[in-house]
Amino acid sequence: MNDTALDTDLLAYTLRLGDDCLVLGQRLSEWAARSPQLEEDVALLNIALDLLGAARTLLTRAGELEGKGRDEDGLAFLRDEPAFTCGLLFEAEGGDFGQTMARQLLVSAYQLPLWQALTASSDELLAGVAGKAAKEAAYHLDHARSWVVRLGDGTEESHRRVQQGLEEVWPYSFELFERDDVVARLVERGVASDPDLLRPVWETTVTEVLKEATLEVPQTTWHPTGGRSGKHLTSFGYLLAEMQHLHRSHPGARW
Amino acid sequence: MTVEQARTVLAEVTDPEIPVITIEDLGILRDVQVGADGVVVTITPTYSGCPAMQEIEADVRSALQRAGADRVEVRTVLSPAWTTDWMSDAGRRTLEEFGIAPPLRTRSGPVPVQLGPLRPACPQCASRDTEELTRFSSTSCKAMWRCGTCREPFDHFKDH
Numbered sequence: 001m002n003d004t005a006l007d008t009d010l011l012a013y014t015l016r017l018g019d020d021c022l023v024l025g026q027r028l029s030e031w032a033a034r035s036p037q038l039e040e041d042v043a044l045l046n047i048a049l050d051l052l053g054a055a056r057t058l059l060t061r062a063g064e065l066e067g068k069g070r071d072e073d074g075l076a077f078l079r080d081e082p083a084f085t086c087g088l089l090f091e092a093e094g095g096d097f098g099q100t101m102a103r104q105l106l107v108s109a110y111q112l113p114l115w116q117a118l119t120a121s122s123d124e125l126l127a128g129v130a131g132k133a134a135k136e137a138a139y140h141l142d143h144a145r146s147w148v149v150r151l152g153d154g155t156e157e158s159h160r161r162v163q164q165g166l167e168e169v170w171p172y173s174f175e176l177f178e179r180d181d182v183v184a185r186l187v188e189r190g191v192a193s194d195p196d197l198l199r200p201v202w203e204t205t206v207t208e209v210l211k212e213a214t215l216e217v218p219q220t221t222w223h224p225t226g227g228r229s230g231k232h233l234t235s236f237g238y239l240l241a242e243m244q245h246l247h248r249s250h251p252g253a254r255w
Numbered sequence: 256m257t258v259e260q261a262r263t264v265l266a267e268v269t270d271p272e273i274p275v276i277t278i279e280d281l282g283i284l285r286d287v288q289v290g291a292d293g294v295v296v297t298i299t300p301t302y303s304g305c306p307a308m309q310e311i312e313a314d315v316r317s318a319l320q321r322a323g324a325d326r327v328e329v330r331t332v333l334s335p336a337w338t339t340d341w342m343s344d345a346g347r348r349t350l351e352e353f354g355i356a357p358p359l360r361t362r363s364g365p366v367p368v369q370l371g372p373l374r375p376a377c378p379q380c381a382s383r384d385t386e387e388l389t390r391f392s393s394t395s396c397k398a399m400w401r402c403g404t405c406r407e408p409f410d411h412f413k414d415h
Contacts, residue, residue: 039388039389039391039399040389042389042391042392042393042399043389043390043391046391046392046395047391049302049304049306049395050302050303050304050395051303051304052304053300053302053303053304053305054303054304056304057303057333124334125333127334128332128333128334128336129303129333131333131334131335131336132300132302132303132333132336132337133303135336135415136302136303139390139391142390143390143391
């Protein structure tokens, strides 16, 4: 494989990781001033900030790999829906607090082993981002775990709602472990982490937490996909409108 | 400007969000070089999304320029990832005096023996009867705690 081909794969992979972080950071920010407790406003926005930090570095790098002069802002604010490659789980609506926590559990249980594996990536920048993000994802997972257990093993109402939220977001988790050509080639080259190795780690973590939370593992044969190729949920357009509106209305504005 | 001089100047640059601690004591100042390209300063963020990095970069630049450096380059590196192990003993004391419980791990010597999980001592009254309110706080690097003895809430600089 020549260097140009490697760059295309690396660009796609870096962009996916960056888009995942950016879009989930935006989703979590929607909880600002709306969380059930002040502490949760702080917690969810701290997590959003960690994700945004990783996204900024990844998107900056994606812009360099692309070589068209787009920086992190260009990629975050000036791309349209089909150009985003985030997974559906990251962009899915947060629903109520129980659903947001269910999603945080599924996401963090995925990102922790993902970043841990990527610390050994042959790509220096991915390894660097992963080294920091792995430490942060451990906090995110602890946070999600404690809330899912508290809600699941809480009142009848909290149990019902977090189970319902879990059913909503669960189908989007299958896409995380898809192994398309880009991933397969990069795994081969020691750049990407292997989804086949991530899946059992994720399952063990999630199953253990759900058991402790007295929640049922959802049973579904619906495995929606498309995020990696730019086919997004209807709600994604609304997310982008809110995220991009200011930048597009006032290009180049500074404060 | 020599490396020594540059280091002396940088010893005065503090963290914008916790202005009592210097970037050196916090462990985010990783390297200082002086060469044909001027002064090259390497810093690393505490957390990925630390919003203070740009301000720290600007502070480093202006402090060195005020001291007479012609050319200053500030590099940000992610690897190796910052850890609270890099915080100096002086930095830990400063935080505690400021009312922020420092990270629990100490680089030298054993940690105090306690039953159950490690808890930071209250920076107000030194009681160990403390509880975590949330893992997260006003900045990424801190958690919110409360003292059971004096009832004061306080920030704890998380082990990381």
